[in-house]
Amino acid sequence: MPALGKGHTEVHDRLAALLILPLVALLGVIVAVFFVFFRTAYVDGDSMYPTLDAQDRVLVTRTYTQPRRGDIVVVVIRTDQGPLTIVKRVVGLPGDRVQTRGDKATVNGRPENYPFPLTLAISDEQQPVVDTTVPAGTVFVLGDNRAVSEDSRFVGPVRLDDVIGKAVAVYSPVTRMRRIRYDTSK
Amino acid sequence: MFQNLSDRLKQVFDKLSGRGRLSEADVDAAMREIRMALLEADVNFRVVKEFVARVRERCLGAEVTASLTPGQTVVKIVLDELTDLMGGTESRLVLSGRIPAVIMVVGLQGSGKTTATAKLANLLRKQGRSPLMVAADVYRPAAIDQLEALGRELDVPVYRGAEGEDPVRIAKAGVKEAVARMRDTVIVDTAGRLHVDEQMMEEAALIKAAVKPDQVLLVVDSMTGQDAVNVASAFAERVDFDGVVLTKLDGDSRGGAALSVKAVTGKPVKFASLGEKTDSLEPFHPDRMARRILGMGDVVSLIEKAQEVADETELKEAGERLRKAEFTLDDFLIQLRQVRKMGSLSDVLAMLPGAKGLKAIRESDIDERALDRTTAIITSMTAKERAKPQVINGSRRERIARGSGATVQEVNQLLAQFAQAKKLLKQFQGGKGKRPRGMGFPGLGGPF
Numbered sequence: 197m198p199a200l201g202k203g204h205t206e207v208h209d210r211l212a213a214l215l216i217l218p219l220v221a222l223l224g225v226i227v228a229v230f231f232v233f234f235r236t237a238y239v240d241g242d243s244m245y246p247t248l249d250a251q252d253r254v255l256v257t258r259t260y261t262q263p264r265r266g267d268i269v270v271v272v273i274r275t276d277q278g279p280l281t282i283v284k285r286v287v288g289l290p291g292d293r294v295q296t297r298g299d300k301a302t303v304n305g306r307p308e309n310y311p312f313p314l315t316l317a318i319s320d321e322q323q324p325v326v327d328t329t330v331p332a333g334t335v336f337v338l339g340d341n342r343a344v345s346e347d348s349r350f351v352g353p354v355r356l357d358d359v360i361g362k363a364v365a366v367y368s369p370v371t372r373m374r375r376i377r378y379d380t381s382k
Numbered sequence: 383m384f385q386n387l388s389d390r391l392k393q394v395f396d397k398l399s400g401r402g403r404l405s406e407a408d409v410d411a412a413m414r415e416i417r418m419a420l421l422e423a424d425v426n427f428r429v430v431k432e433f434v435a436r437v438r439e440r441c442l443g444a445e446v447t448a449s450l451t452p453g454q455t456v457v458k459i460v461l462d463e464l465t466d467l468m469g470g471t472e473s474r475l476v477l478s479g480r481i482p483a484v485i486m487v488v489g490l491q492g493s494g495k496t497t498a499t500a501k502l503a504n505l506l507r508k509q510g511r512s513p514l515m516v517a518a519d520v521y522r523p524a525a526i527d528q529l530e531a532l533g534r535e536l537d538v539p540v541y542r543g544a545e546g547e548d549p550v551r552i553a554k555a556g557v558k559e560a561v562a563r564m565r566d567t568v569i570v571d572t573a574g575r576l577h578v579d580e581q582m583m584e585e586a587a588l589i590k591a592a593v594k595p596d597q598v599l600l601v602v603d604s605m606t607g608q609d610a611v612n613v614a615s616a617f618a619e620r621v622d623f624d625g626v627v628l629t630k631l632d633g634d635s636r637g638g639a640a641l642s643v644k645a646v647t648g649k650p651v652k653f654a655s656l657g658e659k660t661d662s663l664e665p666f667h668p669d670r671m672a673r674r675i676l677g678m679g680d681v682v683s684l685i686e687k688a689q690e691v692a693d694e695t696e697l698k699e700a701g702e703r704l705r706k707a708e709f710t711l712d713d714f715l716i717q718l719r720q721v722r723k724m725g726s727l728s729d730v731l732a733m734l735p736g737a738k739g740l741k742a743i744r745e746s747d748i749d750e751r752a753l754d755r756t757t758a759i760i761t762s763m764t765a766k767e768r769a770k771p772q773v774i775n776g777s778r779r780e781r782i783a784r785g786s787g788a789t790v791q792e793v794n795q796l797l798a799q800f801a802q803a804k805k806l807l808k809q810f811q812g813g814k815g816k817r818p819r820g821m822g823f824p825g826l827g828g829p830f
Binding site: 242245246249313314315316319341343344 | 477665667
């Protein structure tokens with residue numbers, strides 16, 4: 197900026213330092229505080245369809261200690277390729293007897309409320325049959341779309357320590373942006 | 383959806399609620415109103431007549447249960463019958479397992495056939511299939527463009543024939559294309575007409591013969607009510623189809639098509655489309671639909687509730703006998719099972735006020751299996767032994783232990799505990815009537 201005098205630039209610089217630095221710092225603090233309470237997760241695949249679609253991004257609360265049946269949670273599972281972060285729904289709590297057959301699951305003998313039905317008659321036989329009591333300190337998680345979901349039926353219950361948090365909202369893509377509602381009547 | 387019908391039925395049930403008993407005249411009056419409500423909903427009149435007759439018969443013959451009021455009993459009967467009317471259980475796509483599987487979609491123009499084809503492709507893709515759509519609706523070029531646009535949006539390939547090509551050949555070539563592109567499901571969107579006519583039927587029959595589909599689905603617009611049912615009847619005569627796709631169900635305030643199509647044609651509704659978006663096709667659940675019509679939530683079912691209460695009656699009976707000191711091992715078993723049903727023992731104990739703070743419960747080191755083992759021991763006894771535990775001698779004890787996988791000591795322990803508990807109960811009887819409320823078997827929390 198040769199047209200401007202030297203003094204002029206200095207004023208600008210000072211103003212910038214005076215205003216922008218605190219703003220950036222404030223923003224940084226806000227972001228830091230935000231990520232203490234929240235994190236985000238990316239839905240990779242169709243296993244929670246139609247509740248969550250592939251490529252949705254969800255906001256997850258980290259201050260989550262008491263899982264409830266029906267909560268959509270982000271959990272870490274260990275695979276041969278290393279740890280994997282997945283989004284599933286809590287179906288069984290410690291001590292619950294969980295039985296699955298086809299696309300249906302029962303918890304302590306009661307039908308679970310969230311299955312997305314299979315479309316094909318043959319698909320039932322391709323689903324694993326599970327009958328287990330959830331051990332202490334773990335939760336049994338399932339995807340809503342059983343046909344394509346890799347969940348506790350395959351990898352077993354998930355340790356509570358591996359539950360990162362509960363999904364509370366979809367924030368991307370914009371067209372699907374919404375709060376995730378949970379039925380609190382039960 | 384079905385708002386008018388729901389409102390009408392609700393009025394009928396409101397009149398019945400709160401009644402202690404229902405006379406035949408009450409039931410008849412209610413049936414008249416249900417009949418009117420269904421006719422206004424554009425349900426086929428023959429279907430209405432049969433439906434009302436069945437409901438009436440069941441209402442009059444219904445036994446009075448402790449758990450439901452007469453009004454609720456009528457609601458439950460109507461719910462059951464509505465579910466049956468729509469096919470009872472869900473009806474899925476039956477594919478033979480050959481690759482590629484072929485699904486053929488037929489229907490009139492304007493019924494939403496092309497959109498339904500795309501929605502179905504999306505649903506199948508979401509559940510792990512790889513579909514290919516075939517645009518064989520050659521008489522409406524816009525339909526082909528529409529399908530291609532939808533295919534792009536969903537990332538599902540579309541096969542279109544050359545211009546002016548015969549639809550039968552397009553369908554056949556589409557199946558070949560699927561093989562070449564390694565797709566495992568082909569959905570053929572056939573041509574529709576404005577009205578049911580000979581040419582359309584013939585062409586559909588020809589395509590069917592050519593590609594031998596695993597499933598033929600008829601798409602009807604549910605907003606057209608009885609017309610939709612008539613179309614379905616016409617198709618059922620000429621081109622046998624396997625199931626119905628009801629479109630625009632979200633805009634249907636009456637529900638005539640959804641309620642009559644199964645009863646009139648004998649073909650189940652397999653899918654319902656509830657909106658414009660490509661993910662708005664749902665497998666059709668008669669029970670859920672019936673609940674929606676009656677304004678009940680999906681979550682809490684009346685029947686489930688009744689079940690709970692029925693168990694409560696069972697518990698009360700056991701409690702009654704307990705008070706009269708007639709408590710047997712059978713009653714004990716009932717209580718054990720009740721406790722087990724309520725969830726894990728630590729959960730049950732945690733329900734007790736003040737118990738939450740106890741460390742032992744928090745860490746849930748209560749042996750859940752002890753309950754199961756006790757149950758096993760009791761179920762290994764004969765009926766006589768359960769009623770009169772005094773008869774259990776040494777050899778019987780051994781047999782019970784063998785039958786339940788427990789040791790003789792465990793059997794002894796259980797019997798001793800039971801005898802002791804009974805003695806304790808007798809002492810309670812001494813202070814007649816002043817028994818603490820909710821008393822159960824010691825150590826098990828009793829009936830909650």
